[in-house]
Amino acid sequence: METGAIPIDELAGGLDPYLTLESGQSYRWRRSDGEMYGGERNPDAWYETVVDGEVIRTRARDGVLEWESTTDADTLLGRLLRLDDDLEAIAADAPADALIRDAYEAHRGMRLVEDPPFATLIAFICSAQMRVRRIHRMVDALAREYGTAVEFDGRTSHDFPTPDRLAGATEADLRDLGLGYRAPYVLETARMVADGEAHPADARELDYEPAREYLTRFVGVGDKVADCVLLFSLGFDEAVPLDTWIRKAIAEYYPECDRGSYAATSRAIRERFGGAYAGYHQTYVFHFMRTGISDV
DNA sequence: CGCCAGGCCTTAC
């Protein structure tokens, strides 16, 4: 086992793993205390994931981000949790309206994640008309049933399935895991990636709007899911997923940004949120709208 | 029971 410790006060703007990993961005971390996704905060619990066959677990206690891993995970953890982001500068970049100010105030230390593209693509296909706790449950089930098992420190974890393994499932199998009408979408998208027709990571080479358009070729991926994949796995910090909560925020706080179509409303709210980090600000507003002020 | 959840698909204009 390799281990490490990162002083949190060395990270500009700090880090709150609970907010970062249980705010509906990443569905690939499990808590060691068995608490459900979005349950009570527990500083003693580890967050554990598997990336490319390597297990990493981490937690923040006494001002230190501890990690344990099958490998030297310092760089990988820094990428997954975007530890190089200057949260203070990003917060300062946000427009100074009351909603955004309150959202940043309520969720100090929440960072964007950078998850593996294929897992993110599948997770957000599953996310359609679904609550975040159930999305986590579905992604967990997919990993358990089709992902490679990895032993670490006496515990078994599962990597996210490869496109090939997932494409080998049947629609009935996936419906049994609770995916509902998303089951054929997941199957067909997994097959597309497995067959080399397209890969979500290829969107990295494109500008933002063409990248969003590119991702919608996958079955079960519309503009909203595409924006989530761009924001949470491909580094497009300007992507603003227009989900029910953000649409509610637009209706209540930025009604002039509702331009009817997704593309036009997206441009308007992206400009309202200042462009380059619009998606970062969106994530704060999303979590703030969804959890409310008291539920931090 | 009805309504909602990080929507997308097909079909019809």
Next chain:
DNA sequence: GTAAGGCATGGC
């Protein structure tokens, strides 16, 4: 290009 209807499932 936009509008309407269908779609699984669990939680409240």
